[in-house]
Amino acid sequence: MSRLIVVSNRVNPPSGKGEESVGGLAMALAAALREYSGIWFGWSGKTTPEFTGQLNMQRVEGVTVATVDLEEGDYQEYYNGYANKTLWPLFHYRVDLTAYDRSFGEGYDRVNKRFAETLRPLIEPDDIIWVHDYHLIPMARELRRLGVTNRIGFFLHIPWPAHQLVVTLPRHRPLVEAMFHYDVIGFQTEENLQAFEGYVLNEVGGEKTEDGRLRAFGQITEAGAFPIGIDAEDFARITKSPRAMRVYDRMAAHSVFRKMVVGVDRLDYSKGLEERLLGFERFLHDHEEARREVMLLQIAPLSRDEVEAYQDIRHRLDGLIGRINGAYAEMDFTPIRYLNRSYRRDELAGVYRAAKAALVTPLRDGMNLVAKEYVASQNPEDPGVLILSRFAGAARQMKEALIINPNSPEEISDALSRALAMDEAERKRRWEDLMDNVTRQDVTAWRDDFVAALKGDPTVQAANTETPDEPAVTTMKKALVGAKK
Numbered sequence: 001m002s003r004l005i006v007v008s009n010r011v012n013p014p015s016g017k018g019e020e021s022v023g024g025l026a027m028a029l030a031a032a033l034r035e036y037s038g039i040w041f042g043w044s045g046k047t048t049p050e051f052t053g054q055l056n057m058q059r060v061e062g063v064t065v066a067t068v069d070l071e072e073g074d075y076q077e078y079y080n081g082y083a084n085k086t087l088w089p090l091f092h093y094r095v096d097l098t099a100y101d102r103s104f105g106e107g108y109d110r111v112n113k114r115f116a117e118t119l120r121p122l123i124e125p126d127d128i129i130w131v132h133d134y135h136l137i138p139m140a141r142e143l144r145r146l147g148v149t150n151r152i153g154f155f156l157h158i159p160w161p162a163h164q165l166v167v168t169l170p171r172h173r174p175l176v177e178a179m180f181h182y183d184v185i186g187f188q189t190e191e192n193l194q195a196f197e198g199y200v201l202n203e204v205g206g207e208k209t210e211d212g213r214l215r216a217f218g219q220i221t222e223a224g225a226f227p228i229g230i231d232a233e234d235f236a237r238i239t240k241s242p243r244a245m246r247v248y249d250r251m252a253a254h255s256v257f258r259k260m261v262v263g264v265d266r267l268d269y270s271k272g273l274e275e276r277l278l279g280f281e282r283f284l285h286d287h288e289e290a291r292r293e294v295m296l297l298q299i300a301p302l303s304r305d306e307v308e309a310y311q312d313i314r315h316r317l318d319g320l321i322g323r324i325n326g327a328y329a330e331m332d333f334t335p336i337r338y339l340n341r342s343y344r345r346d347e348l349a350g351v352y353r354a355a356k357a358a359l360v361t362p363l364r365d366g367m368n369l370v371a372k373e374y375v376a377s378q379n380p381e382d383p384g385v386l387i388l389s390r391f392a393g394a395a396r397q398m399k400e401a402l403i404i405n406p407n408s409p410e411e412i413s414d415a416l417s418r419a420l421a422m423d424e425a426e427r428k429r430r431w432e433d434l435m436d437n438v439t440r441q442d443v444t445a446w447r448d449d450f451v452a453a454l455k456g457d458p459t460v461q462a463a464n465t466e467t468p469d470e471p472a473v474t475t476m477k478k479a480l481v482g483a484k485k
């Protein structure tokens, strides 16, 4: 059996203690690799004065984890720079925060080359290689330059933005050209896929082949939508763990005669935290009767805190929360509890279960796994209500959530009052539908669909020839779904 080599900037080996670092990508890959005896390669999270290229190898629960340190300058230009000051804001529609600095692009290319050179000796002829996210778009190009002919796939965890935004990047063309060195490219949603196709067809004169693949820059690649999921089974298990139960009991005891609403997000401007708080403030303003009754617990661990835009949002949130609590707190009641630390997944599961509603209100989000985790930890007999931004990738699947526009404080306020007043029958009906989706489209389905596409499953290719008008990846996924029944 061929090995799976997963490559991502953030590497997060499962410790078995639920103490993994925060972020959906690392959570999902830890779960996806659990059943593969593969290799997980990426950044160690540490920096050194000079790049050594030395591999740190460890074996964790059947997975070989291989990491490399970054040189301090590379970390600044590649991670803080091109990845998080250029691509992240631009791909989340924040041109106003996007830095177009040439040195960042150079650092980005340099690190991708260094990663490829460090990984190269580990690759065996039958391995399949799966590269993740915006930090590593040029990885396949660099590996091909080193003579790697293995199948290589790429999955973008964040949105692919509209054509007009992509072209604001001074070197957008080489970036997209680099993507054509992959055999398969995956996006979170059909909308992201269409935006990518729109760029390829309209900006660089690319075309669709008869079997639905994309041809441009003299290369052919296969692009598809593969919505990521959570490990729903494992989440259900941790929800019943002693630690989750203890947290649930504590939170439930605190909220006797009160209703708790929860938010859990990295402290990131894309998560719509300010807008959420303004919506909550509006709710308190409009619903006098709820003022001593409803509290918001917002967990927001710090993220990318060397980047100015993250420091700015942190300061703004501190001010806003102070203002709202100052206006609406009582001597024995504070409406917003705000925590800048991270919690273990089992602790989160207990908190989610105790919350009558969850506010997931990003302004843009690739997927948002918190939305799925909230659903997976509910009590089927008394489930809470998910309030979800239409701009999260998750909204494409989770149609029975209360879908809102996060830019509107009134919509957030109205959704809150509707959620907190919703009768049990409606809550159950909505939850069952959401849970069905979270369970069916879980992380295993995501991994298996992508890996099957990357392997170019021959039975699926036969299916393609029968329906030439359909994109190959779509046909492939249909065949796989059929096979699983």
Ligand SMILES: O=P(O)(O)OC[C@H]1O[C@H](O[C@H]2O[C@H](CO)[C@@H](O)[C@H](O)[C@H]2O)[C@H](O)[C@@H](O)[C@@H]1O
Pocket: 010, 022, 023, 024, 025, 026, 028, 133, 134, 157, 158, 228, 303, 304, 365, 366, 367, 368, 369
């Ligand atoms: O690695 P960091 O810089 O600390 O950031 C954490 C991760 O944030 C982003 O997560 C994305 O992936 C999730 C899973 O697909 C998805 O649900 C979410 O919408 C995305 O924002 C980032 O894309 C990852 O690379 C980071 O590791």
Ligand SMILES: O=c1ccn([C@@H]2O[C@H](COP(=O)(O)OP(=O)(O)O)[C@@H](O)[C@H]2O)c(=O)[nH]1
Pocket: 020, 021, 022, 023, 024, 025, 027, 264, 265, 266, 299, 301, 341, 342, 343, 344, 345, 348, 367, 368, 369, 370, 371, 373
């Ligand atoms: O204190 C925290 C806050 C968040 N998370 C996890 O971080 C992930 C966040 O993923 P999501 O897709 O929602 O957003 P991202 O941070 O990747 O943009 C989820 O699995 C959360 O359970 C965590 O483990 N502890």
